[in-house]
Amino acid sequence: MEEYSEKQLSILMVAERLFADQGFHGTSVRDIAQEADVNIAMISYYFGSKDKLLESIFKYRMEASRKFINELVENDTMEPLEKINSLIDRFVLKILGEQHFQCIMSREQLNSQQSPVRDLIWQLKGEMLGILRPIVSSAQDAGIFYKDVDVEMLMTSLFGTIHQVIPAQHILRNSPEAKDLNDDEYRTYLRNRVSTHLKKLFKAILTHEF
Template structure:
């Protein structure tokens, strides 16, 4: 795991926000330096270039996910469905808490040009699939999960549902029943609604219990 000092982390967090708000090409190193209250030379010293800084944003966010999934797979005290539910809650919390990063990630996935960042995204997705597969496979072998489960589609369902719901929250927020709800309460409402829906859906798919 790559370690970042406090100054590097502050630059990474500022860059992440600006890349999300203004786009990668719409953000200059000068913009980042001004927002992070550092000089341009410091950014060059720590990261080398704007491209490498974007890579560092991705590596910083992805490392925590990699660590969590590894620990989850190796946990022998949890039942398979508990692990799946834990994974669901992890990614709901992650995407709600790191919306700037996921804005960049979604944009980069649509980038037709080959780039180190896009390679990092697919590297992480392959790892996640490779780590989730044993959870499902072991449960299938034990007769706990249905043997016809498509793990690739399962992961696509997880990310697709969350990625659709989070941007749509601003439309939902305009409904009259939520107009007096503060932002924290609405965020908790959305978190719980997503969690309940996905857990019911995954349980039905994995166990055929509707």
């Protein structure tokens, strides 16, 4: 994983927020430099261009996920369902905690033009499918998971559910259990609610137990 200095990370986080709020084409390098309190030359020195800066944001966010998934697969002390639950907790925490990045990612996936960023997205999605399959298949061979499982649709259910929660937060906030919570309490409540739902869903699909 590429190491970034504190100043580089500051630039990446500012750029991520501005790209999410204003769009990639609506954000200039000057905007980023002003918000990050650096000069334009420093951004060019560190990242080369605005396109490369966006690419660096994606590489930074996605490399952490790649590392976690690899460690999870190699862990031989966890039961298959524990690994699945750990994967769910990880991505609920990550996606709900990185909403600016998820906003950019959603836009880039819908971009019809070929780009290095879009290639990175589909590369990581392919890797995640490739890693989830052996977890599921080994558990199927051991008679732990049900045979008729569509792994691609499992991953779609995971990411689709979490992504749908992001724009629906103001509706979920009105539920009786959440309406009186402060912001920190609500974030914890929402993460737990989404994780619990997905774990029940995955367990039902994988084991036919509810």
